[in-house]
Amino acid sequence: MSERRLRIAIAALALAGLGVAGYLTWVHYADLDPVCVGGGGGCERVQASDYAELGGVPVALLGVIGYAAILASLVVPGDAGRFAGALLALVGFGFSAWLTYAELFEIDAICQWCVASAVIMTALALLTSLRVVAPRPAGSGHPRS
Amino acid sequence: MNRRLGLLLGAAALAAVIVVVAIVVSQGGADDDGGSAPPPRVERLQQDGVFLGDPNAPATLIEFADLQCPFCADYANDQLPQVIDDYVRPGRLRLELRLLAFLGPDSVKGREWANAAALQDQLWGFSERFFANQGPENSGYATDAFLEDLARDTPGLNVSQLQGDIGSPQATALDRQAERLANQLGVEGTPSFYLARGGGTPEPIDIADLGQALGGG
Secondary structure, three states, X not given: OOHHHHHHHHHHXXXXXXXXXXXXXXXXXXXXXOOOOOOOOHHHHHHOOHHHEEOOEEHHHHHHHHHHHHHHHOOOOHHHHHHHHHHHHHHHHHHHHXXXXXXXXXXXXXXXXXXXXXXXXXXXXXXXXXHHHOOOOOOOOOOOO | OOHHHHHHHHHHHHHHHHHHHHHXXXXXXXXXXXXXXXXXXXXXXXEEOOEEOOOOOOEEEEEEEEXXXXXXXXXXXXXXXXXXXXXXXXXXXXXXXXXEOOOOHHHXXXXXXXXXXXXXXXXXXXXXXXXXXXXXXXXXXXXXXXXXXXXXXXXXXXXXHHHHHOOOHHXXXXXXXXXXXXXHHOOOOOOEEEEEEOOOOOEEOOHHHHHHHOOOO
């Protein structure tokens, strides 16, 4: 996959993730119940659990920050931007894995929005990692002085 | 080693460290709180004094509890979330919590704070946190600092207003109402449950039979 296509795919996924995390952040602060397809109260139970916050900060808000930072990393030129994007997405992937474990084995409830975010973050981790190791496009390096 | 691969491995290692540290720190905080069971978000349901849920619900479940009673805590932590999800949230049941205080001084102190919280329609949020952090019976754990922590942890509760309301005529009236109702119904222990349908006379009920009494589900 070319650098351009990777950047477009990463941007699209990060925007989708921003939408999901933004919605969950909104319902958190508006004190609403998230719309959960099929009902069952899974989203409410996850949102009301100890795992919904990390250090007092809503996990959904951390997601918004993470997706926005991944998006911002795309405009940072060179390896620094690629490294930052991969680091952010891998951190997000790690948290998503932990939260999915908590949903399955601690909270005993599944939030479809969280699953959607976990899938998006997993794809982002793969694509941003691929972007780090992929061959650079011609002329993308720093010019020698 | 290929430089790009090195970059990726470095990012993965750093990410793993960040995730592990954050999880350990956040889990440590959760342990400090002492609350293992995630409380249901009662704040999202309508609270009115000692009531939780839709005032137009066809039935009301009255619970008599002592904040120090371990069986009451077991019910609050393990079964109540399901009762709320299955019956209260859909509007099929309204809950009524009547606090008794017969186990000792920590019960009395806890009830003073809880009934003061009821004046702000936050009895359920406060009592849930008390049950989730319940200490050994009559060990003197229900100190002002312990209770103030619970109150500060209860969303929507004005702590200074609550402290001003402790022992007020309105708050102590709730003590007397609970005791009078318990005497009328012949309550012998806690937790005790009574189901009132359509404003009818409350009938004793085993909480395990609640689903059947409400017509399944």
